[in-house]
Amino acid sequence: MVLPRAARTQRRTRIQGEKEERILEAALEVFSANGFRGSTVDQIAEVAGMSKPNLLYYFRTKEAMHRALIDRVLDTWLDPLREFNAEGNPVAEIRSYIRRKLEMARDYPRESRLFANEVLQGAPHIEDELKGPLKSLVDEKAEVIRAWAKAGKIAKCDPYHLIFAIWSTTQHYADFDVQVRAVLGQGNAGDGRFEDAARFLERLFVDGLQVSEQPAA
Amino acid sequence: MVLPRAARTQRRTRIQGEKEERILEAALEVFSANGFRGSTVDQIAEVAGMSKPNLLYYFRTKEAMHRALIDRVLDTWLDPLREFNAEGNPVAEIRSYIRRKLEMARDYPRESRLFANEVLQGAPHIEDELKGPLKSLVDEKAEVIRAWAKAGKIAKCDPYHLIFAIWSTTQHYADFDVQVRAVLGQGNAGDGRFEDAARFLERLFVDGLQVSEQPAA
DNA sequence: TGATAATTTGACCGGTTGGTAAACATTACA
DNA sequence: TGTAATGTTTACCAACCGGTCAAATTATCA
Missing domain, CATH: 1.10.10.60 (Homeodomain-like)
Known part of the structure; x- marks a missing residue:
C-alpha cells in the first residue's frame, strides 16, 4: 500500500x-x-x-518541503547567537559573534538567502518561529548586553538595535552578494573580501569611525 | 490604429x-x-x-513594467549618496548620510524591498545598473572617504565596506521589517523605533561600542 | 523464492499565468 | 460635428503550475 x-x-x-x-x-x-x-x-x-x-x-506538498527546510535550518542559523556568552569579555564576545556570523554568511549563503527571501516577503510561513524561539533567544541575549552596558563594560546602547546591526552587516555579504560583487569589481575573490569585511566590521563595532587617541591594538 | x-x-x-x-x-x-x-x-x-x-x-509585458519601475526608482534611491559632500565635516557628513538613508527606509520601504528582492535573486534584471551607474557613484564617494581617512579626519577604514555597512544597517529596517517587529514586539510603533535606531546607528558609526573617556556630546 | 510493502514513473487534471485578437467605446481635433 | 486615433473590454489561448492516479518496478524478508 x-x-x-x-x-x-x-x-x-x-x-x-x-x-x-x-x-x-x-x-x-x-x-x-x-x-x-x-x-x-x-x-x-x-x-x-x-x-x-x-x-x-x-x-x-511544496509547502511541506519548505516547512521541513525552515525547521532544519533555523536551529543551526541561530547557533552563533546561542554561543554568545554572558561570562566572557564583552568586547571579545561581540567581536567573535561578528566573526561567526560573517563565517556563516560566507559558508552558508543559501541558508541566509532562504530566510531573507522569506522575511522580505512578510514571513508568511515562519511568523511563529520569529515571534517564538527567535524572539526568546534575542530577548535573552539582549538582557546580557544590557547588563554589560549597565556595568560600564561597553557603551550604553540599545541591545536590540545592536543585534540588528550585526545581523544586517554580516548577512549583507550573503544576501546582497551580487551587488557587493558588482561594486567591488570581479577582481576581489572570496577570501580577501572576507578578511577585509571582518577587519572593517570588528573595527567599526569596537571603535567607530572617529579618530581615537589610542590606535588599534 | x-x-x-x-x-x-x-x-x-x-x-x-x-x-x-x-x-x-x-x-x-x-x-x-x-x-x-x-x-x-x-x-x-x-x-x-x-x-x-x-x-x-x-x-x-510584465518585464517592461518591472524595467520601467526600476529605472524610475533607482535615481531617487541613490540621491542620499549623491548628497554626500566632500567639503563638509566628515563625521557630520556620515552621520547625516545615515539619517537620510534611515529616513528613506522609513518613508519608502517599498522601494527598498523592490531592490532587495531583485538583488537577492541575483539581480537578473538590473545587472547593468549595478555595474554601471551604481558602481560609478560608489567609486566616486569611496574616493572621498578614502581621502578623509588619509587626512586623518576619520579612522582609516575600507570605504566600500563602510558604505555597505551603512546600506545594510539602514535598509534592514525596511527589508526585514517583519522580523524587527516580531523581535521588538508589537508595542513599538513607527516613530519611537525610528528615533531609537537613528540614535543607535549614529553612535555606533561614530564612537563604536567601547567605553570612551569622552561621553557623547 | 515468493509475496508483500515500498518506491518510481508516465499520463493526466483543473486552475492559473502571461499575453493576444478583435470588437467596442471614447477622446481629440480639424 | 465627423472621423481618425486612442483607449477599453470580453473572450480566449497556449504554456505552466501543483498535485493525483494507477500501473509498473524494486526492495524486503519470511
Missing part, C-alpha cells in the same frame, strides 16, 4: 533518509535562489535528480 | 500619463511585496483598478 510520509508510523527506510536528504538539499538550492513563490516543484525535482511525482511521494 | 506604447512617436496623451502613473504605483506595491516571479499581472491590474488587457496596453 502507498503510505505517504506524514502518515507513516514504522521506522524509516534507508531510502527514505537518503531521498529526503537529497530533496531538502535541492529545495535549499532552489528556494534560496527564487523564493517560495518563484520556485517550482519541477525545478526542485530536476536539481534533486528525480521525477516530480517521486519527490511528492516524500513531501506531499 | 492600435499603437502600443513603445512604438509611439507622438507626444504623450493626458490619459497615458495618468494611467502609467497608476500602473507603476500598483506595480511597486505588488512587486515589492512578492518579488518579480511571485507577482502576477492580474494582481497589479487589480491594485491599479483596471483590467489586465488595459494594463498590457500601456506596458506590453
Whole structure:
C-alpha cells in the first residue's frame, strides 16, 4: 500500500533518509535562489535528480518541503547567537559573534538567502518561529548586553538595535552578494573580501569611525 | 490604429500619463511585496483598478513594467549618496548620510524591498545598473572617504565596506521589517523605533561600542 | 523464492499565468 | 460635428503550475 510520509508510523527506510536528504538539499538550492513563490516543484525535482511525482511521494506538498527546510535550518542559523556568552569579555564576545556570523554568511549563503527571501516577503510561513524561539533567544541575549552596558563594560546602547546591526552587516555579504560583487569589481575573490569585511566590521563595532587617541591594538 | 506604447512617436496623451502613473504605483506595491516571479499581472491590474488587457496596453509585458519601475526608482534611491559632500565635516557628513538613508527606509520601504528582492535573486534584471551607474557613484564617494581617512579626519577604514555597512544597517529596517517587529514586539510603533535606531546607528558609526573617556556630546 | 510493502514513473487534471485578437467605446481635433 | 486615433473590454489561448492516479518496478524478508 502507498503510505505517504506524514502518515507513516514504522521506522524509516534507508531510502527514505537518503531521498529526503537529497530533496531538502535541492529545495535549499532552489528556494534560496527564487523564493517560495518563484520556485517550482519541477525545478526542485530536476536539481534533486528525480521525477516530480517521486519527490511528492516524500513531501506531499511544496509547502511541506519548505516547512521541513525552515525547521532544519533555523536551529543551526541561530547557533552563533546561542554561543554568545554572558561570562566572557564583552568586547571579545561581540567581536567573535561578528566573526561567526560573517563565517556563516560566507559558508552558508543559501541558508541566509532562504530566510531573507522569506522575511522580505512578510514571513508568511515562519511568523511563529520569529515571534517564538527567535524572539526568546534575542530577548535573552539582549538582557546580557544590557547588563554589560549597565556595568560600564561597553557603551550604553540599545541591545536590540545592536543585534540588528550585526545581523544586517554580516548577512549583507550573503544576501546582497551580487551587488557587493558588482561594486567591488570581479577582481576581489572570496577570501580577501572576507578578511577585509571582518577587519572593517570588528573595527567599526569596537571603535567607530572617529579618530581615537589610542590606535588599534 | 492600435499603437502600443513603445512604438509611439507622438507626444504623450493626458490619459497615458495618468494611467502609467497608476500602473507603476500598483506595480511597486505588488512587486515589492512578492518579488518579480511571485507577482502576477492580474494582481497589479487589480491594485491599479483596471483590467489586465488595459494594463498590457500601456506596458506590453510584465518585464517592461518591472524595467520601467526600476529605472524610475533607482535615481531617487541613490540621491542620499549623491548628497554626500566632500567639503563638509566628515563625521557630520556620515552621520547625516545615515539619517537620510534611515529616513528613506522609513518613508519608502517599498522601494527598498523592490531592490532587495531583485538583488537577492541575483539581480537578473538590473545587472547593468549595478555595474554601471551604481558602481560609478560608489567609486566616486569611496574616493572621498578614502581621502578623509588619509587626512586623518576619520579612522582609516575600507570605504566600500563602510558604505555597505551603512546600506545594510539602514535598509534592514525596511527589508526585514517583519522580523524587527516580531523581535521588538508589537508595542513599538513607527516613530519611537525610528528615533531609537537613528540614535543607535549614529553612535555606533561614530564612537563604536567601547567605553570612551569622552561621553557623547 | 515468493509475496508483500515500498518506491518510481508516465499520463493526466483543473486552475492559473502571461499575453493576444478583435470588437467596442471614447477622446481629440480639424 | 465627423472621423481618425486612442483607449477599453470580453473572450480566449497556449504554456505552466501543483498535485493525483494507477500501473509498473524494486526492495524486503519470511
